[in-house]
Amino acid sequence: MLESKIINLTVRDVRFPTSLEQHGSDAMHTDPDYSVAYVVLETDSDAALKGYGLTFTVGRGTEIVVCAVKALSTFVVGKNLKEIVSDFRGFYRLLSSDGQMRWIGPEKGVIQLAIAAILNAVWDLWARVEGKPLWKLLVDMDPAKLVSCIDFRYITDALTEQEALEEQMLKDGYPAYTTSCAWLGYSDQQLTQLCSDALAQGWTKFKVKVGADLQDDIRRCSLIRKMIGPNNTLMIDANQRWDVNEAITWVTKLAEFRPLWIEEPTSPDDILGHASISKALAPLGIGVATGEQCHNRVMFKQFLQASALQFVQIDSCRVGSVNENLAIILMAAKFNVPVCPHAGGVGLCELVQHLILFDYISVSASLNNRMCEYVDHLHEHFISPTIIRNAHYMPPKDPGYSCEMLEESVQKHLYPQGEVWRAIEQQGKQ
Structure with missing residues (x-):
């Protein structure tokens, strides 16, 4: 199943009107609508084998993250899972260091949120292929393999790859x-x-x-x-x-x-x-x-x-x-x-x-x-x-x-065409 090829990536703008009841309100974010750019990776091996990922926002601007995910999707679609996870560090750099997309990051803001959504879906897909919850996939992973997933660029003055390997790689609740x-x-x-x-x-x-x-x-x-x-x-x-x-x-x-x-x-x-x-x-x-x-x-x-x-x-x-x-x-x-x-x-x-x-x-x-x-x-x-x-x-x-x-939840909360948002729009007109 690691040979599964990613043949399609979809991303949807899903928002929940939490601002109506002040859920999530704080001193800076007074009216958040909890939202996600929701990514689904489809594979060629089994219609049921998909990877799911998301990145979180608080409403307006989610559509911008969706655009960034779509722009980065070309780096993912067409690759098989084994190709990605055998050099996960390299794949991470591919997404974060594209010579043109990097300019509107680099490694920050909308681009980083989009990268997180895509890679969360890749990790989800990998854990599903292995038949494990993600935490168990990480815990069971050979330390050298796990460290090979990390990009140590810019942080070797604080942590080297060798030091990471020397860290002791255990419970309930x-x-x-x-x-x-x-x-x-x-x-x-x-x-x-x-x-x-x-x-x-x-x-x-x-x-x-x-x-x-x-x-x-x-x-x-x-x-x-x-x-x-x-x-x-x-x-x-x-x-x-x-x-x-x-x-x-x-x-x-x-x-x-x-x-x-x-x-x-x-x-x-x-x-x-x-x-x-x-x-x-x-x-x-x-x-x-x-x-x-x-x-x-x-x-x-x-x-x-x-x-x-x-x-x-x-x-x-x-x-x-x-x-x-x-x-x-x-x-x-x-x-x-x-x-x-x-x-x-x-x-x-x-x-x-x-x-x-x-x-x-x-x-x-x-x-x-x-x-x-x-x-x-x-x-x-x-x-x-x-x-x-x-x-x-x-x-x-x-x-x-x-x-x-x-x-069902995704469909109801799609922005702006989902049932929930159409009802809110209608109420605003009354």
Whole structure:
């Protein structure tokens, strides 16, 4: 089955109107419509053998990512799977370093999102051919083979291929934290009810969105801290809202609520700014977490070298798929910084669970300060949805990368012609 040739790539713009109920709202993204550019790879060997991939967006702009996927599809269609995975590093470079397409990246923005969607589908196809969930494919892989999937260009001053090979390449359930209780647009009544429900379900780690209004943040953090008690974990997330000095001042005033970290306190590109914030907040026992909008492995390298973060937040769709996330996970291990991925959105929990299991089983072998974000939205649209038990991710068992969506859901949420969006348009006319 590795000889299967990819004969077609389709990509569709699938959007969910989450802004109608303020799901996902934060200080910077006030009206997100959780969306994906959804890729399907068809093969010549079996009509049922397909690879599914996606990249996440928050609504407008998804059509641009779709265009980029179509532009890159020529590098994929016509290749057989064995040809790709036998030189995965070379294939990654082919996608990321085309002499003309590279100009509108390189390895960042829309191009990187499109590469992630395509490569997520390739990894899904490979895992399906092997009959394994993706995390198991990675864990079982010979270390030399796994490392050969990584492009070490630009990061050898932080991690060499030989060092990666020397990393020790093991369990059940991975700790999760919830962001679903405290979106910025939620009322106090909604926040209180959701937090109470989460506590009853066994959740012990909670994240609160902050950054729009200090007094409101103080009130909301006080409310959450009183509800969850002194021993449960609280994190706060500003979603890039502040300048550097403003971040330090604002978080200092929230220190009484003992947050474990402040997430994305400033521009996601400002490495030295994050370093200054990290240094200033260290005496308060508050770490800095970032990475969900970090473009590539090179930026993560610099964040780690500059001690600019204390928690690495990889994203399954922001960088170049599994290949690049493997590099980031291995660098984080070398710098002894825990990986606590960003998730939520559409499909991000489904995908990233495979990466955290690989990190724990084969790289870190520690759960100290390690956890993965969980948002309880839109899982019902997937063939193999994330399973949470006692506030832990349970290892997926189905072959693949858990990317495949229900075709009925895809059709209903196609933008702009799907049933859901036509109904919204009609309501707007009334």
